Amino acid sequence: MKAIQITAPGEMKLVELVKPEVGSAEVRVKINYVGFCGSDLNTFRGLNPMVKLPVIPGHEIGATIDACGTDVPQNLKPGMVVTINPYTNCGQCASCRNGQVNACEHNETLGVQRNGAMREYITLPWQKIIPTKGLSPRDCALIEPMSVGFHAVNRAQVTDIDYVMVIGCGMIGMGAIVRAAMRGATVIAVDIDDEKLSLAKKVGATYSINSKTEDVHKRLQEITEGFGPSVVIEAVGSPATYQCAVEEVGFTGRVVCIGYAKSDVSFHTKLFVQKELTIRGSRNAMPEDFRAVTNWIVRNKALLGNFVSAQVKPEEALSAMQKWQADPSKVFRIIVEF
Numbered sequence: 001m002k003a004i005q006i007t008a009p010g011e012m013k014l015v016e017l018v019k020p021e022v023g024s025a026e027v028r029v030k031i032n033y034v035g036f037c038g039s040d041l042n043t044f045r046g047l048n049p050m051v052k053l054p055v056i057p058g059h060e061i062g063a064t065i066d067a068c069g070t071d072v073p074q075n076l077k078p079g080m081v082v083t084i085n086p087y088t089n090c091g092q093c094a095s096c097r098n099g100q101v102n103a104c105e106h107n108e109t110l111g112v113q114r115n116g117a118m119r120e121y122i123t124l125p126w127q128k129i130i131p132t133k134g135l136s137p138r139d140c141a142l143i144e145p146m147s148v149g150f151h152a153v154n155r156a157q158v159t160d161i162d163y164v165m166v167i168g169c170g171m172i173g174m175g176a177i178v179r180a181a182m183r184g185a186t187v188i189a190v191d192i193d194d195e196k197l198s199l200a201k202k203v204g205a206t207y208s209i210n211s212k213t214e215d216v217h218k219r220l221q222e223i224t225e226g227f228g229p230s231v232v233i234e235a236v237g238s239p240a241t242y243q244c245a246v247e248e249v250g251f252t253g254r255v256v257c258i259g260y261a262k263s264d265v266s267f268h269t270k271l272f273v274q275k276e277l278t279i280r281g282s283r284n285a286m287p288e289d290f291r292a293v294t295n296w297i298v299r300n301k302a303l304l305g306n307f308v309s310a311q312v313k314p315e316e317a318l319s320a321m322q323k324w325q326a327d328p329s330k331v332f333r334i335i336v337e338f
Helices: 038-045 143-156 171-182 194-202 216-223 239-248 270-274 287-299 301-307 314-326
Strands: 002-008 011-016 026-036 060-068 081-084 121-125 129-131 163-167 186-191 207-210 231-234 254-257 278-281 310-312 334-337
Touching: 002 038, 002 314, 011 314, 026 314, 038 314, 060 143, 081 143, 129 287, 143 171, 143 231, 143 254, 143 278, 143 287, 163 171, 163 239, 171 186, 171 194, 171 231, 171 287, 186 194, 186 216, 194 207, 194 301, 207 216, 216 239, 231 239, 239 254, 239 270, 287 301, 310 314, 314 334
Parallel strands: 163 186, 163 231, 186 207, 231 254, 254 278, 310 334
Antiparallel strands: 002 011, 026 060, 026 121, 026 334, 060 081, 081 129
């Protein structure tokens, strides 16, 4: 079977693999669509410290069940359209013991710590298969990144009285915008790209701020009547956006961090105490986040075309990744069709 492999920084090729067998408690899926995400781009650029090359990327998956093992529950059947929970959980660490399996200390995400789904077939434990009634396989490839944003909103405990600033309008940030708006919050989208900001308003943001051309602090003070946002969700992962989150969140506000900066970040720590801030990390997503995104997509399919910058064949993946590397701000999502 055909697979895409990142072999070294800046290098990607097609390789042939043996079609996997199906264990008794496993499901083999036919991969239809896989999304390239920011972590895949960083792997291609040689900037992902969690990856050992060569690696098969891909964990944003739209697939069809091909075969089921003898011990797989009867509700999973060949031909069903599904997405995949791409994370592992050990069941023994503190996170797992506390029921937060998304943050397992020993997690191995597909395409990061282990080979991913950029191939024609993959076999997984049946517990990682998520049926998606009412969606096409292409729709399903958008679920995982949005679910990460949904989870961040849960971590922030957003309600309808909140002003929520989302820094970064990539796919994960869009998920946070959608979920916060669904909860009735007033959402402020911040990015450096006007096209992404326009899309953010289509999916639920009330306000948008281009941080490259506008005074973010001044605009926030105007929007929030001088209080500052009660919640800031950081979905970029740079020192500047981390600092912005802490400086701009209102007193007694909540800051939730999804992105992680690749270098040290300096803070005026008095703001942590003076504002009595709640600062939380947000990692991956829970099964309920996947279900919530699925429900939203079923009701909002007309918007999905805006989320895909390009759809390519495996043979075109290298060229697509090179274009993304050359101008990251202009690519929203690249979908590979198998």
